[in-house]
Amino acid sequence: MRRVRAATCLAALLTALTACVAIPTDGPVTEGRADAGLDGDQDVVVVLAQGPEPGADPERIVEGFLLASDAEVTGEFEKTRQFLAADASTEWDPGAGTVVTSRFEVEQTGDAQVTVELTVSAKVDADGRYLETPSDAVETLRYELVQNARGEWRIAYAPDVLVVTARRFVQQFRPAYLYFLTPDEKLLVPEVRWFRDRNVPTAAVRALLAGPSPWLQDAVVTAVPPGTELKPAAVALEGKVAEMTLEPAAAVQDADRGLLLAQLRATLERLGVDKLVVRAGGAPLGGAATALAAPDPGELELLVDGQALRLVGGSAVPVDGVGAVVGSRPHSAARTADGGVRVALADASTLVAVPVGDAEQRTLLTGPALAAPSADRYAWVWTARGDAAGRLDAVRLDGTAVEVTADWLVGRTVEAVRVSRDGTRVAVVSRGAEGATLEVAGVTRDERGVPLTLGAAVRAGASLTPTRSLVWVDDVTLGVLADGDAGPTPYLVPVAGSSTPLPAVADVVDIAADRGTRSLYVVTADGDVLRHEGGTWVAVPGVTDVLEVAGAAFPG
Template sequence: MTRAARSRAVACAALLVAVMTGCVAIPTGGPVTAGGGGQVREQDGVVVLAQGPQTDAEPTRIVEGFLLAMDAEVTGDFDITRQFLAADERSEWDPGAETIVASTTMVEQTGDAQVTVSLAVKAKVDVDGRYVEVPADALETLRYELVQDARGAWRIAYAPDVLVVDSRRFAQQFRETSLYFLTPDSRVLVPEVRFFRDRNVPTAVVRALLAGPSPWLQDAVTSAIPPGTELKPEAVSFERGGVAEMTFEPARAVLEADRGLLLAQLDASLRPLGVTTLVVRAGAGGAVIEGVPDVLPAPDAGELEILVDGQTLRVVADAPAAVDGAGVVQGAAPGSPARSADGLVRVALADPSTLVTVPVGSAEQRTLLTGPALAAPSVDRYAWVWTARGSGAGRLDAVRLDGTAVEVTADWLAGRTVQAVRVSRDGTRVAIVSRGPDGVTLNVAGVTRDGGGVPLTIGPGVRAGGSLTPAAAASIVWVDDVTLGMLAEGDAGVTPYRVPVSGGSTPLPAVADAVELAADRGSRSLYVVTADGDLLRHEGGTWVAVPGVTGVLDVAGAAFPG
């Protein structure tokens, strides 16, 4: 729409408001009466109604109207939107194939019967609800072919199978939810975030669970739902009061499954949607399946720990306290402490090239690994210590306290230099900041292990925080089970961000001299260490200095990972 056209639209809207308000008279006389005591409700939001095509509209107007109607019918059946399409295209066009979240849209006619739409893209969501944040300067072009019908009216003969929405509409009309799978030992639930149009969301969630985890995660997790299980009928009945009913086929496979774990996955995935009671049947008219789930939440992050002059301290009530039995780390530049949840594994970097154990009790400091520019270590729930040698070797290194070491490879890391590593608290995913020909990126990948929990390989990496450039400090930490904290370069200096594995990144106030991030007890509480050694806590929308804490060399971002 041109600037002039927009001005005419605004003028028409203003005229309409004036006409409507002109029909309402406010009484100026009569007795004073008491009000009804009612409350003024805040308006839920502007409801945009889709409008069909005008008979004499030019091609650009047809495409503009098509995009507006599409945006207005995000949670509908696109009945009005399809009126802009030629008869044959109405049944062919599939708006669910992909969603583009756009910040700006420009429509122009590029041929006698062709209209081009240029989009500044913020994110993309695929048919299965997987959200990918794209680089800040991402652009995309969509082309629409038009024809004239028997009456001479223009209609769209070809439209890309894409749903285009702006960020505000996406936030209003799409529902963020987690699908829950299981760790290979079936002890911990693992979330994978998806985004679905806000209609029949319980059905969309159950269908996605039956389809299984995304390719990047599938070798790192398992599911108690038998392969090939189908939802029959193909919808979840969601009643008032929070009762969700569904039937799975084939019945025999469902009855032979671990029903407790199956129900645990369904309950964790559906409860945030308001489901309080699950009724799951094995086959049409079959018995309601029952079971007792035996799963645990992901391990807590533990207390925040810091390293001051080589001494490990824990932050309790915003004051440092000594960690019982922990000795001083010896080395040229001790830093980057990490530990397990139970505190039995404690490590640090004695210098940038030496990974050591932290002396505890009578146990002396020992060297576990050496290499150039080692990444800050991270301890997983299987007691493996992860790091990486900054050599572009295309792998990560994992070592245990007994000296057992393995190389964990990933094809996509070949030729890249790993700068930061953090394993998720459930041990199934690893976040990696690496530098390569395309610059510095943050990726999350699944971890494949053997039956004893030994890490074997890393799966395909999925890009997170695609609009961001990780800072030179390359500090990352798991804030919760689906969100990372990262320092990124920004116009105001180094800026901490909350970066979902799937979703849009959120900036926090900039800290120009920030060098390290930490998360406390797995909550959404974040800490920053500055170049001067001060510890700042995010509180009330700003960063507040933790009193009595100075000279911080580094932090143990969390117990899982450390």
């Protein structure tokens, strides 16, 4: 007989949890946790795990095991291991991976076997890499049980995975930003990992020392010498001061200490650390962290009847020195932060250099159904032809063009492409037999910054059906319009995190962003431009009377 043991929504699931655990009414008084972690306070419902009930059947043993492990996410799983047989208690490894679930069903499928079917919303691997799953993702776990000498059922085999509810994940896991370097060592590049809230600074530093994930490793560099380890194996925290010792001492002392300290400082600052003390062996690591620049902030521009406009005093005025794009349907303008590169699509199949100063409009690339262009910090303009060629196209204003290949794009049609502001990653919406997907991959370049290939891709926003409109909202978050029952809807999509819908906008056709949600804009089919403000969309003054806006964009 199948019994549903977890609720279909988080509120009901919490009720199920509190029904299976208990608040102790006797025993010693212990000190509780007064803070919610270095990165901010949160309202947390404290749920205490309870061990196995006498005489519980195999289903209830597995249920209790799952509920106890969910309640002991940040502990040592002392109650959870009571559900395991002696050997399994030492062999079970909850750190091998995490499954985030909104619902699970428990069924006894044999005399000593129980099967758990999970509705999965995300997975996190042993190194903290988060992967959102499709909305219909289901996973099956099987547990083997035995009876002990007292006739009580215990789990003899449990998969090496920690199953947590979505609510518990939000409460008890923390994001850590690991900072690496662009190949020219001018900018920091973040990669987000998720760790149980035990000693996140230690977990983050260990992950930073181990290096970037495989998908990113060929796109960035690091000042951390190979083989560097924490010795002792933890970051010591005293208030907001973090101390650590790195080994081998000679290699660490010989490294570019300024860049190494910059990576460590940036990684730990996001976790609330104000001061960093680093030693190489027994000696302090001398020098100061190198000051690294941030990409220049941009300014919103609109493309109206082929003319680039900017907002001044509540009015849309032409951008000085920039001429109008001539074509049957000018749209999808893109530029670098300094304005040295300006391009647009003159029509669906023609990428042109926008006339600036005395320079005339020039055709840079032609092809069927070109994707909206994206200009990177190396002055390369990215697009793709809609012919399922398994590649992206990059071109410069002098006409130099390269094809950037990726095995995972073969047989797929690229519909949108956007390069991150640091130039190390590219986000791609492509369509294949299974529909439209959004992936992010690292960009491998030569020493001159010429893009060569894309690395393996990681999927983002797996629960969504993305459209052609795509932007980087910040260094680790994408903005995308995704198909829904009421038409396209704006979403925030972390490269490593859960997608979040923004308020719906009727007839939305485009999205733009520069630095965070305060710089997030959308354009409607009627030519209205709206800014995200206070959790809603507000009309931009001076634009409502401009008809046929063919795009809004920041540099990138």
